[in-house]
Amino acid sequence: MIRLTWVQPEDLVGHELRQATEDGRAPGAPGAGRPASAEQTRDVGGTARGAGTADAVAEIARRWRDAGGHEAPPRAGASAPDARHLRGLAEALLDELAAIPSPLDEPSEFDDIVAACPAWPEPGRGITSGERVLNAWQGRAAGCVLGKPVEKIPREGIREIAEATGNWPISGWFTAVGLPPEVAGRWPWNRRSAVNSLAENIDGVPEDDDLNYPLLALTVLRRYGRAFTTEDVAQVWLDELPAGRTFTAERVAYRNLLQGLEPPETASFRNPFREWIGALIRADVYGWTNPGDPATAAEHAWRDARLTHTANGVYGAMFAAALCAQSLVASDVLEAVEAGIAVVPPASRLGAALRAAVDDARSEPDFERVIDRLYERHGHLHWVHTINNAALIAAALVHGKGDFTRSIAGAVAAGWDTDSAGATVGSVAGAISGVPDRWRMKNTLASSLTGFDGIGLDELGGWTHDLGFR
Numbered sequence: 001m002i003r004l005t006w007v008q009p010e011d012l013v014g015h016e017l018r019q020a021t022e023d024g025r026a027p028g029a030p031g032a033g034r035p036a037s038a039e040q041t042r043d044v045g046g047t048a049r050g051a052g053t054a055d056a057v058a059e060i061a062r063r064w065r066d067a068g069g070h071e072a073p074p075r076a077g078a079s080a081p082d083a084r085h086l087r088g089l090a091e092a093l094l095d096e097l098a099a100i101p102s103p104l105d106e107p108s109e110f111d112d113i114v115a116a117c118p119a120w121p122e123p124g125r126g127i128t129s130g131e132r133v134l135n136a137w138q139g140r141a142a143g144c145v146l147g148k149p150v151e152k153i154p155r156e157g158i159r160e161i162a163e164a165t166g167n168w169p170i171s172g173w174f175t176a177v178g179l180p181p182e183v184a185g186r187w188p189w190n191r192r193s194a195v196n197s198l199a200e201n202i203d204g205v206p207e208d209d210d211l212n213y214p215l216l217a218l219t220v221l222r223r224y225g226r227a228f229t230t231e232d233v234a235q236v237w238l239d240e241l242p243a244g245r246t247f248t249a250e251r252v253a254y255r256n257l258l259q260g261l262e263p264p265e266t267a268s269f270r271n272p273f274r275e276w277i278g279a280l281i282r283a284d285v286y287g288w289t290n291p292g293d294p295a296t297a298a299e300h301a302w303r304d305a306r307l308t309h310t311a312n313g314v315y316g317a318m319f320a321a322a323l324c325a326q327s328l329v330a331s332d333v334l335e336a337v338e339a340g341i342a343v344v345p346p347a348s349r350l351g352a353a354l355r356a357a358v359d360d361a362r363s364e365p366d367f368e369r370v371i372d373r374l375y376e377r378h379g380h381l382h383w384v385h386t387i388n389n390a391a392l393i394a395a396a397l398v399h400g401k402g403d404f405t406r407s408i409a410g411a412v413a414a415g416w417d418t419d420s421a422g423a424t425v426g427s428v429a430g431a432i433s434g435v436p437d438r439w440r441m442k443n444t445l446a447s448s449l450t451g452f453d454g455i456g457l458d459e460l461g462g463w464t465h466d467l468g469f470r
Contacts, residue, residue, distance in 0.1 A: 008078065010086040017057070017071075018272070091270075106315075140430070253267060277417055283320040286324075316390045357394045361399040362399075392414050393425055402432055404434070405436065411426075
C-alpha cells in the first residue's frame with residue numbers, strides 16, 4: 001500500500017489544530033477571543049463568514065478526538081493506514097477550521113505587508129561581484145551539507161555525536177569514523193543523507209530540496225524574467241519539479257494545483273503547513289539577483305511564497321530574500337540581518353521573534369545560552385516551522401559576526417531544520433566573509449531537476465550574477 005505523506009486529510013487535522021493554537025484561533029492562544037476585523041471575516045470572494053471563536057476550535061478538537069483522531073505528530077508525515085476511515089470527517093473539520101479567521105493582524109497581501117513595515121526600504125540595486133555571488137552559492141551548499149546527516153536529530157543528540165568524534169564545537173563535517181556504537185544507536189543518522197554528506201563520503205554537492213528550490217527560482221527568472229508571476233512559478237513546478245521531491249506545504253500546494261485551484265488558494269486550502277519553512281528555503285536566489293535591493297528581493301520572494309504559504313510563512317521568505325540581497329553589498333552581517341528584518345511586519349509573530357533573537361545574540365556571549373532562550377520562546381513549534389528557524393538564522397549570523405564556521409555550526413547545533421538553517425546562514429556568511437577551503441566541495445551538484453544534474457556552482461554563480469544586472 002502506498003501511504004502518501006503530508007496530504008491525506010486525516011493526517012492534516014492535528015496539524016491544523018496546532019496551527020489554530022499558534023495563530024490565535026484556539027483557546028489560550030495569543031489573540032484568542034479578540035474580535036476579527038471585517039476583512040478577516042470575509043473569504044477570498046468577499047462573502048461574509050462567521051468570525052468564529054476559540055470555543056468553536058475547542059469543539060472541533062473534541063469531535064476529532066472522540067472519533068479517534070490523532071494529535072499532530074512531532075515528526076511523521078503520515079498516520080497509520082487504519083486512519084483512512086476518518087477521511088470524510090477530516091475533510092469536514094478542515095473546512096470548518098478554515099472558516100474561523102485568525103484574530104492576529106498578520107496580512108498576506110503585498111501592499112498590506114509593506115504598509116505594516118514602517119522601515120520598508122527604498123528600492124534601488126547596488127553593485128556586487130561575481131565572486132561574492134559564487135561564495136553565496138558555495139556557502140549555501142556547505143551549510144546545507146553540514147546539516148544533512150543530523151536532520152531530525154535533536155539538539156542533545158547532535159552535541160553528543162560531535163563530542164564523541166572530537167568535533168565540538170563543530171568545526172568540520174560530521175563523521176561516523178570513531179563514533180561509539182552506543183551513540184550511533186541512540187542517534188541514528190538521517191538515512192537518506194548519511195550516504196553522501198559525511199566527511200568520509202562527500203563527493204561533490206549531494207541533492208537536497210534546499211538546493212533544488214534555488215535552481216527552480218533560477219529557472220523562473222531565466223524563463224519569465226523579473227516580471228514573473230506566482231502563476232509562472234506554479235507552471236515551472238508542474239513542468240520541472242517531481243511531486244515526490246516536495247514536502248509539507250509544497251506537496252499540499254502541488255496537490256491543490258493538480259485539483260485545479262489557483263494561487264493564492266493553493267496556499268490556504270487544507271494546508272496546515274502554510275507557516276512552515278518551505279517558502280524561506282526558496283528565497284535566496286531572489287536576493288542574489290537583487291544585490292543591495294532588499295525591497296525588490298522581498299517582492300520577488302512574496303510572488304513565489306504565496307503559491308504555498310501565508311502570513312509568517314510568507315514573511316520568512318521575504319526576510320531571507322532581503323537578507324541575501326543585502327549580504328552581497330554589506331560590510332558586516334548585522335547590516336544584512338537588519339535589512340531582512342525591515343521587510344517583516346514588526347507586529348507579527350516573526351517580527352517579534354527576529355528582534356528578540358538579535359537582541360539575545362548581541363548581548364549573550366555563549367551561543368548555547370542563546371539557543372536556550374530560543375527554545376524557551378519557540379520550543380513548542382514544529383522543528384520545520386518558519387518562526388523558530390528564522391529566529392535561529394538571525395541569531396547564528398549575528399552571534400557568528402561573520403565567522404563562517406561559527407555561523408553555520410551554530411545554525412546546525414540548535415537541532416531544528418539543520419540543513420535549511422545551515423544553508424541560509426551559509427549563504428549570507430559566505431557572501432560577506434567568503435567560504436574557507438575546508439568547506440568547499442567538488443564543483444558538481446546532484447539534482448533530479450532537468451538540466452541541472454552535475455552542474456558546477458561556478459556556472460550557477462555566473463547565471464545568477466548575470467540575472468542581477470538585467
